[in-house]
Amino acid sequence: MKVFQHVTDIGDLRAALAEAQEVKRDRYQWQHLGRNKTALLIFFNNSLRTRLSTQKAAMNLGMNVIVLDVNQGAWKLEAERGVVMDGDKSEHLLEAIPVMASYCDIIGVRSFARFESREDDYEERILDQFIRYSGRPVFFMESATVHPLQAFADLITIEEHKATARPKVVLTWAPHPKALPQAVPNSFAEWMQAADVDFVVTHPEGYELDPQFVGNARVDYDQMRAFEGADFVYAKNWSCPGVTRPADYGRVLHDYHTMMDWTVSARQMAVTRDARFMHCLPVRRNMIVTDDVIEGPRSLVIPEAANREVSAQVVLKRMLEAL
Ligand code: AN0
Ligand code: CP
Secondary structure, rough: OOOOOHOOOOOHHHHHHHHHHHHOOOOOOOOOOOOOOOOEEOOOOOOOHHHHHHHHHHHOOEEEHHHHOOOOOOOOEEEEOOOOOOOOOEEEHHHHHHHOOOOOOOOEEEOOOOOOHHHHHHHHHHHHHHHHHOOEEEOOOOOOOOOOHHHHHHHHHHHHHHOOOOOOOEEEEEOEEEEEEEEHHHHHHHHHHOOOEEEEOOOOOOOOOOOHOOOOOOOEHHHHHHHOOOOOEEEEEEOOOOOOOHHHHOOOOOOHHHHHOOEOOOHOOOHHHOOEEEOOOOOOEOOOOOOHHOOOOOOOOHHHHOOOOOHHHHHHHHHHOOO
């Protein structure tokens, strides 16, 4: 594997899920694969899970790991070509990328949506430059539009906890005080559309996800109706994707105080089929989900986060095998 961005990059999902279970049986059985190989993890944004789980996965494989927080100690990086660099940016990505690549074998990058323009974000300008100019395999650790390590971990978690062959999985929008990217719901939708599940999305009007990710998934603006008979509830906030009105891209469309009936609580969970609750974390309690639901016996948020180590290990293992 040279790039890990979309669900198609992982190939057959059955095989990927089987490999995840093989990792869980003994995660240290491939220490020879990573010997004298270095993973460089580059963070333009904050992280708890991605940072720790990906380092752990690389160490499980016997790799060396270097973590760079670009905004804490590195030079500020320019991403546009052709600008006169007389501002606060001291170095250009076009030099920084090949330099960083010269010290490692595999590169992971986290670079969130900037919300300056929908085109810039959806063209994946930053990650594309890493793919083009590093000469190394590149995996996305949440880019402007996707978070595939999260979606893969989510799929592993659903597979482990499903009680029926084809569970009903509901992705629900939930309120949040600040504008958040669409990367998590985009990837979750993309991976659920590729998996053997009955997938439904529910959100207020105006938050329609990009068709390249959501495809022809069922969308219901009535959250209670969408929750009926659900086996898994996956909550997430996202800002306006700007599909129908590009000018609204990245906006929070309503004052969140008026949207609090979308917070996942016992009221909605009551109409499900005793659904499991999922969220990628970090989560704002009593905005996205009530304390009782996230703490309750049906919550999967901790095993879901633990599976981030597993999804990262499958991806790194495949990249090492293809070096
Ligand atoms: C990020 C987001 O919503 O994309 C990261 C989630 C994994 N969340 C925040 O910035 C709070
Ligand atoms: N879920 C997730 O990616 O968490 P972090 O932002 O803490 O890495």
